Amino acid sequence: MTTKPFAALVDWGTSNLRLWLTDSQGGVLAERQSAEGMGNLDRSAYPAILEGHLSALGAESDLPAVIAGMAGARTGWREAPYVETPAPLIGLFQHAVIPDGVTRPVYILPGVCQRENGRYDVMRGEETQLAGALEQGLDNALFCLPGTHSKWAMVEDGHIRRFSTVMTGELFHLISRQSILRLSVPEDADAEADPDIFNAAVDAALAPNFALTSTLFSIRAESLLSQGTKINAAARLSGLLIGAEIAAIQSDLRRYGKAYLIGTGKLTRLYARAIARAGGEAVMLDGGLLVRRGLLASAFSLFDHEFKE
Amino acid sequence: MTTKPFAALVDWGTSNLRLWLTDSQGGVLAERQSAEGMGNLDRSAYPAILEGHLSALGAESDLPAVIAGMAGARTGWREAPYVETPAPLIGLFQHAVIPDGVTRPVYILPGVCQRENGRYDVMRGEETQLAGALEQGLDNALFCLPGTHSKWAMVEDGHIRRFSTVMTGELFHLISRQSILRLSVPEDADAEADPDIFNAAVDAALAPNFALTSTLFSIRAESLLSQGTKINAAARLSGLLIGAEIAAIQSDLRRYGKAYLIGTGKLTRLYARAIARAGGEAVMLDGGLLVRRGLLASAFSLFDHEFKE
Structure with a gap:
């Protein structure tokens, strides 16, 4: 050096x-x-x-x-x-x-x-x-940090005012690998490979009266009932979980208009897409630099x- | 014989x-x-x-x-x-x-x-x-069958009109034994032992805008932040999950007024309590007899x- x-x-x-x-x-x-x-x-x-x-x-x-x-x-x-x-x-x-x-x-x-x-x-x-x-310069903003346990943070006047941890990544892993849904979600499934399925699942999760735990089993039932057609169950599960996470902060997202997404890679791209479905703008930031x-x-x-x- | x-x-x-x-x-x-x-x-x-x-x-x-x-x-x-x-x-x-x-x-x-x-x-x-x-004689009724995968069924004029499977029991098991929350839920925890915690969790889940996945991590955070006091994390987790399940059928429960609970034991008693919190009447039926x-x-x-x- x-x-x-x-x-x-x-x-x-x-x-x-x-x-x-x-x-x-x-x-x-x-x-x-x-x-x-x-x-x-x-x-x-x-x-x-x-x-x-x-x-x-x-x-x-x-x-x-x-x-x-x-x-x-x-x-x-x-x-x-x-x-x-x-x-x-x-x-x-x-x-x-x-x-x-x-x-x-x-x-x-x-x-x-x-x-x-x-x-x-x-x-x-x-x-x-x-x-x-x-x-x-981001002293008033809504941040999202996707991960095994994602975080949402509201920064006001340079203070962390309020934040929330969501176990979305860990739940995706447990449900897709260990619950009955493992029989419908292939190990190498790519949640990003089927944007239509992912988007539809996000939209379902953003709708009023959505109930996550009452919806999950339909993924298994659909694959049992449609033997011929393969559905991308990973895209659906991922969309339901990420959508449910974003539904919970939707009023904050409306207020701020945009969310700063700290991260890279596939997961962050899925979050960006889901934030857009909820009517927000996602701005990517590099976590290592920050x-x-x-x-x-x-x-x-x-x-x-x-x-x- | x-x-x-x-x-x-x-x-x-x-x-x-x-x-x-x-x-x-x-x-x-x-x-x-x-x-x-x-x-x-x-x-x-x-x-x-x-x-x-x-x-x-x-x-x-x-x-x-x-x-x-x-x-x-x-x-x-x-x-x-x-x-x-x-x-x-x-x-x-x-x-x-x-x-x-x-x-x-x-x-x-x-x-x-x-x-x-x-x-x-x-x-x-x-x-x-x-x-x-x-x-x-129960040809028009709402039924709930608690279990690893609980079922809710609407019977109309002797037909199963509509039903829904909810993975509540399996999710409780996966989350309490394998997620980060396992560090806060003792293996021998008894969700029935603390009715106040269970009831409060059910009420939280029945409230408007409740978001299950954004609430789960607070169980872990609370036990980290309150070293001295032990909270009954099993009662809270069980109340949140069963409450979320009942929130999803709350409009049916209002319409029917009562739910016939098919089952016995602790889980069925927890469901009966949660149904009562939602303003419904729970009537127990013996599954073996049925x-x-x-x-x-x-x-x-x-x-x-x-x-x-």
Whole structure:
């Protein structure tokens, strides 16, 4: 590296770790990725893993590292307690914690929790992506982060005002692989391959009085009753589940007009299509870029302040 | 047995077989039960299993047997094709089929299917319970049969007019044992142990704009955020799922005023409570008695007619 790195920025999730050395503008100088996620790590393993990646990139021993994600969970490296909604995206750094077992400066950013009106919810990592979106001027917007557990977040005046986790991805997996519907959804089924079926299922889910659990079995019954014709059951199931998710935030979507979709790939494209069916506009944002921006913003604040736990 | 049996009546489902020898009034003279369900049987195994149970009860070799349930599925003993809605409960016997490999008279009753308006659905076995309810005068009524896949059926003038299968039991099992919520729902959790939590969850599901998949994760988040207090997550999950099921038929429930619940035990009691929260009256019926009545009615019709395939 010819440019001296400003910081190591780390997105340390349940399944994966992504680490970047960047300059002070956020330009990526070097990066690493691995499957050493929180889900398969002992607490004691974190320092050596971090140092291993940093030394593989030739980082100096005093380069600071800023970490977001599940590494800050109670079952992660060191718990960084949740900041409660309404959570100021610009102030997350104030709640960072410093883990043991490392000599370099390391900061773990907090997650965000919601208790208001009994709508309990938690996030860890997504708040840093939202902080990155704030850096590019999105201080009042509706965000959707598709995934195993997708998140919807309403950002108002730079605060996470309200958010909601939806288990759509996990339910799709369980229902298509393990319920009676597994007999109708082939393992290699492609939910994107049949837009008409997907769209019709989204529309059904957006209609008044739609009842998801009372509709699922019809997928199995249809394949039993139409032996000859193959239906794309994966497209239908995916459309019903994603449609039900979007139906639940339809009034917010109407108010904002658009939703910023943080993600890439097939799942994000399906969400974009479903948002369009609901009359909204979907704007794609790159999650990797956003998390680096959010981490970098926290890094600046942390290095400017005398940080005390 | 001092009284000579009139017929062998068999409820042959996916997981279990129940067999009764009855007199012509339906009085039970002898019975057998086993786990030899369709789900774990080869087609060729059926004749010997039936004969084994009948000879264990000392039934004569010409005693006719009438069978309802999954034994008539495509993957059962011999397929008895579905009768389509509106399906006359009194005429099911006309669609019975005679399997191979037995010398005594054996009749397998058909299931019922629905294709109307794309509301695909199928049942096998429940229609015979409904035929039994017809025998006791219930020719216009709303029925609910709780189970792994619960069924709701609207019977009008002795016909199954419309029905719906809801995967509530299977979803409860998958979500509580295999999703992220497994971390919050203890394996020995008793959904009936906390009526207040269950009722509140049912009420939430019955409220306008309820969105099941956007609510489930709050169960996990609440247990993360309230370390000290234990909540009965099984009661909440069960209330949300059963409530969502009842919300979907709420307009029918209002119209009929009451629902006849066919079943016994804890699950049926939870359904009765949820039906009451929705403003309906739940009347319990004994499923074993109903299936015998339905089988017996078919037996009379079959023996009266010269049966031809």
